[in-house]
Amino acid sequence: MQILDGKALSQKITAHVAGEVKALKAEGITPGLAVMVVGDDPASHAYVGMKAKMCKNTGIYSIVHEMPDDISQEKILETIAMMNKNPNINGILVQLPLPSHIDEEAVLGAIDPTKDVDGFHPCNAGKLVLGMEGFAPCTPLGVMELLNEYNIDPKGLDACVVGASNIVGKPMMNLILNKFATVDICHIHTKDLKAHTSRADLLIVGVGKINLITEDMVKEGAIIIDIGINRNEEGKLVGDVDYANVSEKCSFITPVPGGVGPMTIAMLMQNTITAAKQRD
Numbered sequence: 001m002q003i004l005d006g007k008a009l010s011q012k013i014t015a016h017v018a019g020e021v022k023a024l025k026a027e028g029i030t031p032g033l034a035v036m037v038v039g040d041d042p043a044s045h046a047y048v049g050m051k052a053k054m055c056k057n058t059g060i061y062s063i064v065h066e067m068p069d070d071i072s073q074e075k076i077l078e079t080i081a082m083m084n085k086n087p088n089i090n091g092i093l094v095q096l097p098l099p100s101h102i103d104e105e106a107v108l109g110a111i112d113p114t115k116d117v118d119g120f121h122p123c124n125a126g127k128l129v130l131g132m133e134g135f136a137p138c139t140p141l142g143v144m145e146l147l148n149e150y151n152i153d154p155k156g157l158d159a160c161v162v163g164a165s166n167i168v169g170k171p172m173m174n175l176i177l178n179k180f181a182t183v184d185i186c187h188i189h190t191k192d193l194k195a196h197t198s199r200a201d202l203l204i205v206g207v208g209k210i211n212l213i214t215e216d217m218v219k220e221g222a223i224i225i226d227i228g229i230n231r232n233e234e235g236k237l238v239g240d241v242d243y244a245n246v247s248e249k250c251s252f253i254t255p256v257p258g259g260v261g262p263m264t265i266a267m268l269m270q271n272t273i274t275a276a277k278q279r280d
């Protein structure tokens with residue numbers, strides 16, 4: 001079994017991004033990322049903090065808009081319109097989830113698609129489905145980078161994606177389908193999860209449920225990608241896969257932490273550079 005080391009690869013990518021930022025700055029371009037976080041969810045603030053810190057480390061200019069939980073939709077849309085117009089901002093990210101009184105679709109749809117470094121705008125989601133150039137969501141994009149780094153080609157593999165969210169599962173399905181994997185996508189209403197997972201050469205799980213995938217659900221020699229981030233009773237970070245037992249049976253596996261997690265932020269930096277290079 002080999003570990004897919006997202007920590008090491010993310011460091012390699014961010015070092016490369018830092019070099020690109022330096023080159024862009026020499027041409028008079030400072031890449032900029034604006035992040036919006038609404039409410040006081042500690043996890044969201046922790047993620048936003050990590051994103052801002054990585055911007056600093058790579059030389060990307062960043063601004064964080066922190067908004068109270070009871071902010072109006074109009075105010076959010078106004079701020080997005082301002083960021084769309086700001087020539088110093090190349091990437092815009094709205095941290096999810098948003099409070100329930102805010103229309104998430106309207107907010108994500110208001111972001112200029114050329115600044116949509118999270119790839120959540122319907123325009124970029126559509127381009128991904130059609131296999132066109134555009135921004136793809138950072139977490140599934142990070143998985144693709146990890147597979148590529150370890151010379152794992154999805155072509156012809158029987159793949160199973162567990163979790164069908166707009167942020168992770170659906171774009172993940174499209175990215176590996178575009179690389180010609182044969183894809184099953186499972187979700188809460190799937191009748192027999194094990195029937196799908198146990199035939200997968202490539203099993204990708206992003207649900208948020210500790211020990212959802214146990215060793216009996218995994219094919220011998222499979223490649224396992226664990227996108228889940230959970231805290232167990234001891235307060236330790238764990239994924240959705242029973243790592244201790246599944247790692248005995250598979251060929252490759254991502255650890256939690258240190259697998260897909262750090263790749264998400266690295267890909268955000270990379271998407272921001274791409275947006276800065278493509279600006280008008």
Ligand code: GUN
Nearest residue numbers: 093094095096097118167
């Ligand atoms: N919430 C959970 N994951 C993400 C992500 O990748 N991007 C944003 N914007 N919000 C999230």
